[in-house]
Amino acid sequence: MKTFLMCEPRYFEVSYVINPWMTANIGRVDQALAAQQWKTLFDTLVHKSNIKLIEPVAGLPDMVFTANAGLVNQQHEVIVSAFRHPERQGESAHYKKFFTDAGYHLKSIPQNIFFEGAGDALFDSSRELWIGSGPRSDIAAVEAIKNTLQLIANPLELIDPRWYHLDTAFCPLSDGYALAYAKAFSAESVDLIRHKLGTKVIWVSDEDAINFACNAVCLDHEIILYRASSALKALLTSYNFSVIEIDVSEFMKSGGSCKCMTLEI
Numbered sequence: 001m002k003t004f005l006m007c008e009p010r011y012f013e014v015s016y017v018i019n020p021w022m023t024a025n026i027g028r029v030d031q032a033l034a035a036q037q038w039k040t041l042f043d044t045l046v047h048k049s050n051i052k053l054i055e056p057v058a059g060l061p062d063m064v065f066t067a068n069a070g071l072v073n074q075q076h077e078v079i080v081s082a083f084r085h086p087e088r089q090g091e092s093a094h095y096k097k098f099f100t101d102a103g104y105h106l107k108s109i110p111q112n113i114f115f116e117g118a119g120d121a122l123f124d125s126s127r128e129l130w131i132g133s134g135p136r137s138d139i140a141a142v143e144a145i146k147n148t149l150q151l152i153a154n155p156l157e158l159i160d161p162r163w164y165h166l167d168t169a170f171c172p173l174s175d176g177y178a179l180a181y182a183k184a185f186s187a188e189s190v191d192l193i194r195h196k197l198g199t200k201v202i203w204v205s206d207e208d209a210i211n212f213a214c215n216a217v218c219l220d221h222e223i224i225l226y227r228a229s230s231a232l233k234a235l236l237t238s239y240n241f242s243v244i245e246i247d248v249s250e251f252m253k254s255g256g257s258c259k260c261m262t263l264e265i
Helices: 031-046 091-101 140-149 187-200 206-210 230-238
Strands: 003-006 050-053 070-072 077-080 105-107 121-123 129-133 153-157 170-172 178-180 201-203 217-219 222-225 242-245
Touching: 003 031, 031 050, 031 222, 070 091, 077 091, 077 140, 091 105, 121 170, 129 140, 129 170, 140 153, 153 187, 178 187, 187 201, 201 230, 230 242
Parallel strands: 003 050, 077 105, 129 153, 178 201, 222 242
Antiparallel strands: 070 077, 121 129, 170 178, 217 222
C-alpha cells in the first residue's frame, strides 16, 4: 500500500502569481469549498493508501501542494526541494524538519540548482526516474540527482509555462503506461518519451491537458484526477484502468490538481 504526504489547505489562497493559471485568480479562492474539496480527496485516498500529514504554515499558501516537498526514493532518502520563486522558498525548512523527524535520510545536491521535488521528478513502474526542467527545475538537476541517488534518469524539457512542472503534463501509470501531453515538451523530449514508452504512452488532448488529466494519482489500476474526457476514460478503460474524478476546482485556480496535493513517501 502506498503512503502519501498531504497538507491541509488551512492557509490556501491565491495571493501571488508564479504560473499563468494564477494570473486571474488572486483573491478568488473559496476557502471553505477548497477545504471541502481537499477533504474529499483525502477521504478517497485514506481508504486506499496510508496518509501522513504535515502541519500547514501561515504565509505559505502553496504548502498544500506537497508534491513539491522533495523527491523520495524507496530507500527513504529524500532530496528536499530548492524552490525557484521566493514565495515558496520558506516551505523547504518545514519539509526538512518533517523528513528528519520521520527518520528519512536527507541527501543534497548543489545549492545553486533549483529543483522542485516530485513536481518535476517522477518514478515510472520500472523505477526509472523522469525529470522535468524548464520553468521551475534546472537542467543541471538531472545529473545532480543521478549522481546523488545513483539511478537512471530521463530528462524532459518543458517549453510551455502553463505546464510548469512535469507532473502537470506527464503521469507514469502501472504496467509501464504513462499519460503525456506532447505540446508541453520540446520535440526532443517527445521523441524520448516515444522511444522509451512506445505504444504504452497515452497522449492526451488539449482539453484533457487543460483539465490537468496528467496531474493524477495512480493507485495500481485506479487513476484519481480532476476531470477526464469521455474519450480518455474509454481509452484508459481499454487498458484496464478505472478513473475516479474529484472536483478540485478551487486548487485549479492556483494551477494545481490531485497529484500536486500528494507526495508518495
